[in-house]
Each structure stands twice: as C-alpha cells, then as structure tokens.
Amino acid sequence: xxxxxxxxxxxxxxxxxxxxxxxxxxxxxxxxxxxxxxxxxxxxxxxxxxxxxxxxxxxxxxxxxxxxxxxxxxxxxxxxxxxxxxxxxxxxxxxxxxxxxxxxxxxxxxxxxxxxxxxxxxx
Amino acid sequence: xxxxxxxxxxxxxxxxxxxxxxxxxxxxxxxxxxxxxxxxxxxxxxxxxxxxxxxxxxxxxxxxxxxxxxxxxxxxxxxxxxxxxxxxxxxxxxxxxxxxxxxxxxxx
Numbered sequence: 001x002x003x004x005x006x007x008x009x010x011x012x013x014x015x016x017x018x019x020x021x022x023x024x025x026x027x028x029x030x031x032x033x034x035x036x037x038x039x040x041x042x043x044x045x046x047x048x049x050x051x052x053x054x055x056x057x058x059x060x061x062x063x064x065x066x067x068x069x070x071x072x073x074x075x076x077x078x079x080x081x082x083x084x085x086x087x088x089x090x091x092x093x094x095x096x097x098x099x100x101x102x103x104x105x106x107x108x109x110x111x112x113x114x115x116x117x118x119x120x121x122x123x
Numbered sequence: 124x125x126x127x128x129x130x131x132x133x134x135x136x137x138x139x140x141x142x143x144x145x146x147x148x149x150x151x152x153x154x155x156x157x158x159x160x161x162x163x164x165x166x167x168x169x170x171x172x173x174x175x176x177x178x179x180x181x182x183x184x185x186x187x188x189x190x191x192x193x194x195x196x197x198x199x200x201x202x203x204x205x206x207x208x209x210x211x212x213x214x215x216x217x218x219x220x221x222x223x224x225x226x227x228x229x230x231x
Contacts, residue, residue: 035220037222044208044210044222044223044224044225045159045161045167045210045212045222045225046222047212047219047220047221047222050220059217059218059219059220061219062124062219095166095167099214100172105215105216105217105218105220106155106214106215106216107155107214107220108155108157108172108173108176108214109157109169109171109172109173109178109212109214110157110159110167110169110212111169111172111178113166113167113168114166115166116166
C-alpha cells in the first residue's frame with residue numbers, strides 16, 4: 001500500500017524557516033517524481049515544486065523561487081522541502097504528492113497524496 | 124507558464140443530473156491533464172488521468188475527454204457522494220504543473 005506521510009509543519013514567524021519531510025512507502029521511491037502542493041485555508045490547490053525520481057531535475061512556482069528548496073534522499077525514501085524567508089502568504093496545508101512517472105515535468109497525473117502538514121506563518 | 128481556466132467555478136445540481144466541467148489551457152498540452160475530486164478536510168483524489176483514462180476504483184459515471192487546449196469532466200448521473208470540489212491539473216510543463224481554480228458542486 002502506497003503511503004505518504006508529511007511532517008514538519010508548525011507555527012513560524014515571518015522571515016523564519018522550516019523543513020518539511022515526506023516519508024514514502026509502498027512503492028519504489030526512486031522511480032517516481034514527487035511534488036509539493038499547498039492549499040491555503042479556504043482556497044484552491046497550488047502546485048509548489050517538483051523533483052524527478054533521480055533528483056536531477058527540480059521545478060518551482062515563481063513565488064517560492066530562491067526561498068524554497070526541494071530535495072530527496074532515495075536511500076531513506078524521503079522527500080524534503082526547505083522553506084526559508086517565510087511569508088504570511090505561505091500559510092497553507094502542504095501536501096506531498098506522487099507523480100505517475102519518473103519525470104518531474106511531464107506526467108499523466110498525481111495518483112497518491114499524503115494527508116498534509118500545516119504551515120502557519122504569523123507573528 | 125501554462126494557465127488553466129476552469130469553468131464554472133460553482134455549480135448547483137440535483138442527484139441524477141448530468142454535470143459537465145470544462146478546463147481550458149492557455150497552450151496545447153496534448154493529453155497531459157488530470158482531474159481530481161476533493162472533499163472538505165480530505166486530500167484530493169485522482170479521478171481521471173491522461174485526459175480520459177479512469178483511475179482504478181473510480182465509478183464509471185465519471186469520464187474525461189479532450190486534447191490540446193480544451194478538456195471536459197462529465198459526471199453522467201450525479202450521486203450524493205459526488206458533491207465536492209473538482210480540480211483539473213496540467214502536467215506538461217518544464218515549470219509549474221498548474222491547477223485550475225476549482226469547481227464546487229453543491230446540492231440544488
């Protein structure tokens with residue numbers, strides 16, 4: 001059974017940092033691209049970042065470029081999102097999502113989602 | 124970046140109704156489009172991938188069609204458990220894998 005378990009969400013002050021983790025199980029982690037998707041309270045889904053199965057390709061939405069870094073440790077089956085210079089508009093539930101395929105850019109869809117970890121940026 | 128325009132943003136319908144949601148891409152994405160259903164407090168669930176392929180376990184009343192820039196999700200006979208918010212997502216971009224704005228389907 002595929003499982004994605006996010007952790008690391010917390011209340012942080014503006015300008016602060018957090019590192020989110022996503023522990024994956026039930027599939028060959030290194031064979032699939034994975035994404036971070038966020039959802040602000042009462043709002044729609046927003047794609048944040050993706051990384052290819054081998055970790056050699058990464059992509060970011062414009063609003064987080066230079067502040068967030070996605071990475072993965074395939075030996076630990078874990079995805080990470082390092083979040084720096086956090087702003088109030090980064091407040092959201094952050095989902096880890098498994099892509100259908102190795103690529104981070106071209107895929108047929110996201111077939112598995114975690115339950116999310118909540119990031120709140122507030123003073 | 125590829126933009127997705129989803130319509131309508133809100134839809135009021137009755138059980139048994141046929142419902143159609145449209146998603147338009149700002150440039151051609153072939154068939155790299157997926158549809159998701161999200162219920163309050165839950166993670167999204169994949170319904171359709173590659174524009175028209177039904178995900179395993181999803182009821183056959185859901186169907187998807189389209190290619191290029193225009194796509195549709197159809198629910199042939201709306202059931203009580205289908206009241207939710209639906210999102211499209213394009214996955215053909217060396218950049219943002221954008222989502223549509225969502226369609227909330229509510230009971231009339």
